[in-house]
Amino acid sequence: MKKLLVVSSLAVLNLIFVACASTQTPLAPAHPTIDASKAPREDIFDSPESVHWVPEARSWFVSSMGGSDILAKDNYGWITRLDEKGNVTSARWVQKGLHAPGGICHMGNELFVVDRDGLAIIDITKGQLITKVELPGVQFPNDDVCAKDGSVYVTDMSANKIYRWKKGMAKAEVWLESPDLDTPNGLEIVGNTMYVVTWGPIVDPATSQTSRLGFLKPIDMKTKKISAGTGIPVGNMDGITKAGNFLYGTDWMGGRLIRFELNGKPTIFAKGFSHIADIGYSEETKMLGIPEMSTNRVYFLEIK
DSSP, X not given: OXXXXXXXXXXXXXXXXXXXXXXXXXXXXXXXXXXOTTOOOOSSOSSEEEEEEEGGGTEEEEEEOOSSOTTOOSSOOEXXXXXXXXXXXXXXXXXXXXXXXXXXXXXXTEEEEEETTEEEEEETTTTEEEEEEOOTTOSSEEEEEEOTTSOEEEEETTTTEEEEEOTTOSSOEEEEEOGGGOSEEEEEEETTEXXXXXXXXXXXXXXXXXXXXXXXXXXXXXXXXXXXXXXOOOBSEEEEEEETTEEEEEETTTTEEEEEOTTOOEEEEEBOOSSBOBOEEETTTTEEEEEEGGGTEEEEEEOO
């Protein structure tokens, strides 16, 4: 049995869900699975897209894209700050200058947040937006990951690109462009390998429907070679993070949390969600943070 916490408007609720196997899925479920479909809703967030843990600040940070048009440059998006137990400490910790913030990573005292008009850099101590880095020609910037060498990588779903920026660069550059990126979404780095979870080829832009499901694809960061991984389609994938000895990815359309072995083998870890996006992990608390965009909920799932 796994322990699931859900952020409500006033407190963190303790919820336990019992195993519930599905006969409709092509993937074998990990046991036991969680059914989160009856969890309470909440009103702190508006289309929460990313949950990120910063150990130095002992805080979680959640991006809200805000409104019905998540691509609009409308100054209606914000970052919420929570303590290590998931209690909201500042509902709109940073809002000024943000439109529809998405993926979050951090280095030192700075958050790097993907926004509609560039990569936003936020000073954690001051709680202020410092600047935005241009992503030239970007169409749909989505997720990011921070590398040990100081680089920040950003996916462009619509253009099958990954951008790279590092301090000292006037603007970001296209690090990798290929149809093999397969509508790239979430990013994670383990050693010299970048893992990208893909949405799959979109055939209907209005609904984001695809001709097939997306994959987990490893990329050799030295050669930029994109591997097919296991070649198993797993979902319309959104976020990915490493927790312990596994990778965890979110199937946005399918409402499932998928656990991957590092060789790419997938199993269903939890289900019953509604449009879960870019997840984060706290090594200190052994918790996964999971944003559910369509219901404005954020879950914290203990991983043991």
